[in-house]
Amino acid sequence: MIHELYRKLQFPDLGDERGKLVVAEGDLDVPFPIQRVFYIYGSDDTVVRGQHANRESEFVLINVAGSSKVMITDGENREIVELKRPMEGLYIPRMIWKEMYDFSPDSVLLVLASTHYDGAEYIRDFDEYKREIEQTRVLPD
Ligand code: TYD
Numbered sequence: 836m837i838h839e840l841y842r843k844l845q846f847p848d849l850g851d852e853r854g855k856l857v858v859a860e861g862d863l864d865v866p867f868p869i870q871r872v873f874y875i876y877g878s879d880d881t882v883v884r885g886q887h888a889n890r891e892s893e894f895v896l897i898n899v900a901g902s903s904k905v906m907i908t909d910g911e912n913r914e915i916v917e918l919k920r921p922m923e924g925l926y927i928p929r930m931i932w933k934e935m936y937d938f939s940p941d942s943v944l945l946v947l948a949s950t951h952y953d954g955a956e957y958i959r960d961f962d963e964y965k966r967e968i969e970q971t972r973v974l975p976d
Pocket of ligand 1: 837871873884885886947952
């Protein structure tokens with residue numbers, strides 16, 4: 836595999852008898868400085884979100900409540916990761932195609948991003964994604 840598809844992150848859980856506290860610091864627990872935070876909720880198990888790759892942005896996905904699944908592919912390799920723990924993050928590098936689905940009714944999917952939003956860096960067409968990723972693949976000698 837030439838491109839890393841994803842990395843699972845484990846965040847420090849500083850919970851005590853008063854309850855849980857999970858920390859995700861940019862450049863420390865998360866492998867980039869965090870520029871943007873957004874969260875997805877109110878989606879159900881009939882919805883597929885994402886369906887795009889980003890030329891510039893890296894993301895960390897955390898199901899802070901409930902659960903969801905993420906399908907990640909580089910056009911050749913394909914993995915499905917289930918997110919269901921608030922202290923677990925899924926790091927997705929640039930130029931990886933992702934689809935989020937199977938949201939539980941209580942799912943709150945928190946997303947940390949390495950960039951401010953720019954719709955122009957999104958690739959929303961899978962064929963276009965495959966063309967672009969093909970160009971970045973290093974050919975063996
Ligand atoms: P979209 O990328 O389709 O969401 P998802 O990947 O979860 O399926 O985004 C939905 C809308 O929100 C779209 O019009 C773009 C807008 N948007 C922003 O303005 N800023 C953001 O940071 C994000 C993630 C989306």
